[in-house]
Amino acid sequence: MADITPPAYRSIPIIPKLIPGAMEGKGPFVATDKINEALGFPGHLVDDWHDKAIAKMGDLLTRFRSLKVYMDACVHCGACSDKCHYFIGTQDPKNMPVARQDLLRSVYRRYFTLPGKLFPKLVGARDLTREVLDEWHNYFHQCSECRRCSVFCPYGIDTAEVTMAAREILQSIGYGQKYSLEILGKVHKIGNNLGLPAPALKDTLEGLEEDVKEDTGIDVLFPMDVKGAEVLLITPSADFFAEPHIDSLIGYAKVFHATGTSWTLSSMSSEAGNFGMFIGNYDQLRQAALRIRQAALELGVKRIVVGECGHAWRVAYSFWNTLTGVGDGADANDRFAQMLQKQLDHRYKQPAHICEFTWDMIEDERIELDKSANDNLIVTFHDSCNVARGSRMGDYPGGQFDIPRNIIRAVANNYVDMDPSTTHERTFCCGGGGGVLTDDLINVRVKGALPRMEVLQQVTDMQKVNFMACICAICKTQFTKVMPIYGFDRRMVGGVHQLVSNAIVLGKNK
């Protein structure tokens, strides 16, 4: 791993020259028979993959309007062409969002449109060959479904939707990605992405209680499977043991403790992340999400709060109501959703982000904060892509940008923003999202981090920033891995609730 060299910073943010074929390759590891079959996919590439793939594409085109419209609407205007972090970092033209979409669109045109059937060369249509299939596997795993391109597209074409469709076609013929599918298997079997069984989880939480007691002298609890608790916390499983994630988990627990909120984790549903979204499979997405519904019903909780995780928050905020009924506003005769919605307390947003919860408590002055505890830090904030462009916090559009920053400003004295062309809805992905966070894609990950590293370098040089807060488990893992390669200290990265944890004053319950 040490021999990986990062791409050079651009001294001025010029659009890079194309290097065709720069990222050609085999793509990520292919899922094994066992992994595939556990999820109901064919064990390996089926013999009649050509016909099956086209049939699957046809099926998706009738079930997803996004795909149907996005296959037709692109005019090749190029608005998106310089917006993708993987393109900027790799200079491979096939990493331009439009070109990535065209890998699929060219096949769509050949099989589903009249001009493509009659004059394929003229309209850039092509047959689905084994080479095309391999190209899909490679380049659709160099997309983190971060949606930055969709901000700039005049028709709102979202490459994430196209990537999801391509991956769904691939796994339906037995050519899925090992990393994502293996993780989904663990969720279904054990309840979290890491395959951490209930007893191990219990041990970890008890250990955490001891650590916090040692640190603060206060009994901050990390409850598990408590029936009748008010809040069910669903958090990415990395929070249970990975650094720096765990410091944010401690932060959540301290906020719950300080505000006297009764809360619980669930051993059966101990994962906020949902890789079903990454692979574009509605059924997998739904099955993984249903564990949260089941836990909420079994534990009888009134509120569901989600920990720091980008795509998990997108799934929770945007999809949970659809998939599981966690939310509000189901029809009166919608028994499936009503069953859960009747149980939840609708004075609060369902589900709520932990930042929404904490910010409400700060505004209500329910917690005491000592900002000076973070005086050794000059903090900046990395907007996690799926929070920024696929979800919201609070009551108004853009709340997802303000609330985490409000919290940081409330718990720390030194805060600076990065270049505005890389924050808010224009934020760059960390380079590891969307099913890319695996060692077999480390080259893609390092290069994809370039745009964020460039602007982080600016604020560390100019404003002496020494801490980049974020609210995503994938961002945290990705940055701690790639930042040393760019010459940063890995401890520069951490969660917003890590800062809260530093500043919160315990032992004075209000």
Add this chain to the structure above:
Amino acid sequence: MNALLAILFYLATLLFVVGLFHRIRTYAVTPAPLKIPTTPAPTTTGGVVLRMTREVVLFESLFKANLWTWGLGWLFHTSMALVVLRHLRYFIEPVWGWVVFIQPFGIYAGIAMLLCLCGLWARRLFVERIRYISTPSDHLMLLLFIAIAVSGLMMKFVAHTDVIAVKIFFQGLMHFSIQPLPADTILVLHLFSVVVLLVIFPFSKLLHAPGVFFSPTRNQADNPREKRHISAWAAKMESEK
């Protein structure tokens, strides 16, 4: 030639209307199972209407993306709209006041349209990234529009055609009677190009025009926590269990 062009116009119009209607119907009936607005997004339907209006009238997203593309693209589209409206005079009698009023502006718009098309084509030819993503049809489509614009402008500035006869021809078409058309090559080229445009519209990237209205990232309200959104095929999964 009269009869041929007349038949072509009938067929092209039929294809255009039926093809486009079919396509729009497909978009409308295909479900959007998940809430995927690109956020920050408006939380109400009224807000969505505003967002879509800004997108369609001002090309808001393109403006954020690239000023040159936005400038050329926006001016091209507005000019073309004006030019099309100017041509209403061939189809209505008596001509409405505002159509009379915009006639001179339509001329300038025609020139602006041509210049923008050349600019857009230059981008496609000379900007490496855009050249890479262009297919032959992308170039030909621009050529087709350029042919329409040039032939149209030539009839104004170089070789006038008998516009009164042209009007009689189109009025005739509208009443299913074929009237004589001036035998000018430029006019025939102009009309033939328009026929081609009508024919390819429902089968090509020109579908971006209806498509934008159906784009879930733009036309959905950001209210997933407040209102349960579920498609018919997804709801079936719930009743199965």
